[in-house]
Amino acid sequence: MSEKRTSPHRETELLRQMLRIRRFEERCVELYSTEKIRGFMHLYIGEEAVAAGVCHVLTADDAVVSTYREHGHALARGLPMTEIMAEMYGRAAGCSRGRGGSMHIFDASRRFYGGNAVVGGGLPIAVGLALADRCQGRSRVTVCFFGEGAMAEGEFHECLNLASLWRLPVLFACENNRYAMGTALARSQAETDLALRAAAYDVVAWPVDGMDAAAVADAAARATESIRAGAGPHFLELRTYRFRAHSMYDPDRYRTKTEIEEWKHRDPVSSLAERMKAAGDLTDDDVRVMDKEITEEIDRAVAFAERAPLEPVEDLTRFVYSEVTS
Amino acid sequence: MSTRTARPARREDQAAITYREAVRESIREAMHRDERVFLMGEDVGAYGGCFAVSLGLLEEFGPERIRDTPLSESAFVGAGIGAALGGMRPIVEIMTVNFSLLALDQILNNAATLLHMSGGQLNIPLVIRMTTGAGRQLAAQHSHSLEGWYAHIPGLRILAPATLEDARGMLWPALEDPDPVLIFEHGSLYNTSGVLRPGPVGITRSALRRSGRDITLIAYGGTLHKAMKAAEELASGGVEADVIDLRVLRPLDDSLIVESVTRTHRAVIVDEGWRSGSLSAEVSARIVEHAFYELDAPVERVCTAEVPIPYARHLEEAALPQVPAIVAAARRVIAS
Numbered sequence: 097m098s099e100k101r102t103s104p105h106r107e108t109e110l111l112r113q114m115l116r117i118r119r120f121e122e123r124c125v126e127l128y129s130t131e132k133i134r135g136f137m138h139l140y141i142g143e144e145a146v147a148a149g150v151c152h153v154l155t156a157d158d159a160v161v162s163t164y165r166e167h168g169h170a171l172a173r174g175l176p177m178t179e180i181m182a183e184m185y186g187r188a189a190g191c192s193r194g195r196g197g198s199m200h201i202f203d204a205s206r207r208f209y210g211g212n213a214v215v216g217g218g219l220p221i222a223v224g225l226a227l228a229d230r231c232q233g234r235s236r237v238t239v240c241f242f243g244e245g246a247m248a249e250g251e252f253h254e255c256l257n258l259a260s261l262w263r264l265p266v267l268f269a270c271e272n273n274r275y276a277m278g279t280a281l282a283r284s285q286a287e288t289d290l291a292l293r294a295a296a297y298d299v300v301a302w303p304v305d306g307m308d309a310a311a312v313a314d315a316a317a318r319a320t321e322s323i324r325a326g327a328g329p330h331f332l333e334l335r336t337y338r339f340r341a342h343s344m345y346d347p348d349r350y351r352t353k354t355e356i357e358e359w360k361h362r363d364p365v366s367s368l369a370e371r372m373k374a375a376g377d378l379t380d381d382d383v384r385v386m387d388k389e390i391t392e393e394i395d396r397a398v399a400f401a402e403r404a405p406l407e408p409v410e411d412l413t414r415f416v417y418s419e420v421t422s
Numbered sequence: 423m424s425t426r427t428a429r430p431a432r433r434e435d436q437a438a439i440t441y442r443e444a445v446r447e448s449i450r451e452a453m454h455r456d457e458r459v460f461l462m463g464e465d466v467g468a469y470g471g472c473f474a475v476s477l478g479l480l481e482e483f484g485p486e487r488i489r490d491t492p493l494s495e496s497a498f499v500g501a502g503i504g505a506a507l508g509g510m511r512p513i514v515e516i517m518t519v520n521f522s523l524l525a526l527d528q529i530l531n532n533a534a535t536l537l538h539m540s541g542g543q544l545n546i547p548l549v550i551r552m553t554t555g556a557g558r559q560l561a562a563q564h565s566h567s568l569e570g571w572y573a574h575i576p577g578l579r580i581l582a583p584a585t586l587e588d589a590r591g592m593l594w595p596a597l598e599d600p601d602p603v604l605i606f607e608h609g610s611l612y613n614t615s616g617v618l619r620p621g622p623v624g625i626t627r628s629a630l631r632r633s634g635r636d637i638t639l640i641a642y643g644g645t646l647h648k649a650m651k652a653a654e655e656l657a658s659g660g661v662e663a664d665v666i667d668l669r670v671l672r673p674l675d676d677s678l679i680v681e682s683v684t685r686t687h688r689a690v691i692v693d694e695g696w697r698s699g700s701l702s703a704e705v706s707a708r709i710v711e712h713a714f715y716e717l718d719a720p721v722e723r724v725c726t727a728e729v730p731i732p733y734a735r736h737l738e739e740a741a742l743p744q745v746p747a748i749v750a751a752a753r754r755v756i757a758s
C-alpha cells in the first residue's frame with residue numbers, strides 16, 4: 097500500500113487490542129508464578145501489532161489457524177477473555193473445557209481453529225479449510241499464523257506449493273520474531289529473505305513492519321482483498337520480536353540484553369500511542385481510561401476463572417469420539 | 423566400534439547427581455571416547471538443550487560436534503541415518519516423542535529396514551534420544567508415551583532408562599550397537615537425583631529392582647518409580663512384590679518375567695502407554711504364552727486412560743497410572 101490509510105477510529109481500536117493482549121499476558125505471568133496457570137506458556141508480548149493488525153481486517157466468516165503462542169490471536173479474534181482465562185485455569189468453562197490450556201485455545205463458533213503445539217502442524221489444516229471454501233464456492237479467507245522457525249519444516253513447503261497450485265484463499269502470516277526457541281534466524285534458514293522463499297512457490301509475498309499495527313492492518317487488508325478477488329494465496333513476512341523468553345522455562349541465554357532493549361524502543365503499543373498523540377488523536381487521559389477498562393475486563397476474567405467449576409473426572413474420556421445424539 | 427582409551431569424563435564420587443546430569447555425562451564420555459560421535463538436534467547448542475541435558479557441551483566440543491539443527495525433524499533424523507552410513511556415530515536428539523512423528527518415515531522406512539532390504543549390506547549405527555511421557559500439564563501434543571509403538575518395529579532396539587545408572591550407562595553400548603537404537607527419557611525423571619553406582623550396564627536384559635514372593639510388578643521408564651512405591655505400600659500390608667524394570671522394550675527380554683511369574687504366580691503390568699495395543703499387551707501375551715499354567719490369577723494392567731492427555735491437572739492425574747491404582751490392582755490379583 098503506497099500511502100498510509102489513517103483513521104483515528106481504526107488506530108484507537110488497534111491500540112486497544114494491543115493493550116488488551118499486553119495486559120492480559122502480564123496478568124498471566126503473575127498467575128503462572130502462583131501456579132494458577134501451568135504447563136507451557138508462550139508469551140506474545142512485543143508481537144501484539146501482528147495479531148491486532150491482521151485480525152482487524154477479518155470478517156466473522158473468515159478462519160484463523162494459530163500456534164501455541166496464540167493468546168494474542170485468540171483475543172484479537174474476539175474470543176471472550178473470560179473463556180480464555182478459564183481455559184488457562186483448566187476449568188470446565190474454558191473455551192476448550194480445560195482440556196487444552198494455554199497452547200490449545202479453540203472456538204469453533206468464531207472459526208478459531210487453535211492452538212497447535214506441533215510446529216508447522218496448523219499449515220495443512222489451513223490449506224484444507226481454504227479448500228473447503230473453494231469447493232463450496234464461499235468467498236472466505238483462512239489466515240494461518242506461524243513462526244519463521246516453521247519455515248524449515250517440510251510441511252511449510254508442501255503447503256505453500258499445494259495452496260499455490262490450487263490457488264487457495266489462504267493468508268500465510270509468518271511471524272518472524274527472529275528466533276525459534278534459541279535458534280536465531282540466520283542459524284535456521286539458509287535464505288533469510290522469507291518473502292523470497294514464499295515467492296518461489298509463485299505466492300504473492302512481501303515483508304511488513306510487524307511492530308507497526310497500522311502497517312500490518314494495511315498489508316493484511318491488501319492481501320485479503322486480493323485473495324477474495326481470486327488471486328490465490330498470499331504470504332506476509334511480519335517482522336517482529338518477542339520481548340520475553342520463548343516460554344516460561346526458557347533462561348534466554350542466546351540473545352543479548354542490548355538486542356532486546358533495542359527492540360523495546362520499537363514497542364508496538366507505545367509507538368502507536370505516541371504517534372496518535374503527536375497527531376492529536378489521543379490524550380494521556382484516553383490511555384488511562386483505556387487501561388482502566390482493560391484492567392477491569394481482566395479482573396472479570398480472573399474472577400470468572402476462579403469461580404468456574406472443574407470438569408468432573410468422570411468426564412475424562414469424553415470427546416475422544418463424537419457424541420452422537422439419536 | 424573402535425574404542426579409544428576412555429578419558430574419565432569426570433570424577434564420579436559420592437555426590438548426588440541428577441538424571442539429567444547422568445545423561446549429559448554419558449554424552450560427554452562418548453564424545454571423548456570416539457571422535458566420530460556427535461550430537462545433533464534442535465536447540466542442543468546455543469539454547470543449552472530443550473531440557474538442559476546438553477547444557478555446556480557446545481562450549482566444550484564446539485558447534486561441529488554439538489550441532490544445532492533447524493526445525494526439520496525428518497531431515498535431521500534422515501541425515502543421522504546417512505551420517506551413520508557414512509561412518510559417523512551420530513546421537514540425534516528429538517525434543518519429544520511427539521515430534522518424532524515428523525521423522526517416523528525415516529525411522530521406520532529407512533533406519534529400521536535398510537539392513538534387511540539391502541540383504542545385510544547397510545547397517546545403521548545410529549542413536550536417537552528423545553523425551554517421552556506426561557505429568558507436567560503439557561496437554562495432548564506434548565505428553566504421549568509412544569515408545570510402545572516403536573517397540574513394534576523389527577530392526578530397532580528400544581531402551582527406557584529409568585535409573586541413574588541406566589541414564590549414565592546405556593548410551594555407550596547403544597553407540598557400540600551396529601544397528602539403530604532409540605532411547606526414551608521420561609520427562610519426569612530429569613530432576614530426580616541420587617548417588618550413582620558407576621559401572622557398565624547392558625542393553626539386552628530386564629532387571630529385578632526389588633524382590634518379593636507374592637506378586638510380580640512389571641514397569642519401565644516413568645512408571646518404574648510408581649511401581650516401586652506401590653511395592654513399598656504393599657509390603658507394609660504384608661505383600662512382597664518382585665519389581666521388574668523392563669529397560670529394553672525391544673528386543674523384549676521375557677526370561678526374567680517368566681522366571682518371576684513362575685515363582686509369584688501373579689502379575690500386574692504398569693505402562694504409561696494407552697492400554698489397547700500397548701507394550702503391556704505384549705508383556706501380558708508373553709506371560710500367557712510362557713507361564714499360563716503358573717498363573718493363579720488373571721494378569722492385570724494399569725495403563726493410561728484411552729484419551730489424549732488433557733491439560734487440567736486433575737484430569738491428567740486421572741488419566742495416568744498412579745500408585746493407588748497399582749496397589750489396588752495388585753490387591754485384586756492377590757485376592758482372586
Ligand SMILES: Cc1ncc(C[n+]2csc(CCOP(=O)(O)OP(=O)(O)O)c2C)c(N)n1
Nearest residue numbers: 165213214215243244245246275276277521
Ligand atoms: C515439530 C516440532 N518440533 C519442535 C517443537 C518444539 N518447539 C516449540 S516452539 C519451537 C520454536 C518455534 O519457533 P518459531 O516457529 O519461529 O515460532 P515462535 O516460537 O518464535 O513464535 C520449538 C523448537 C515443536 N513444538 N514441534
Ligand SMILES: [Mg+2]
Nearest residue numbers: 243244275276
Ligand atoms: Mg520465531
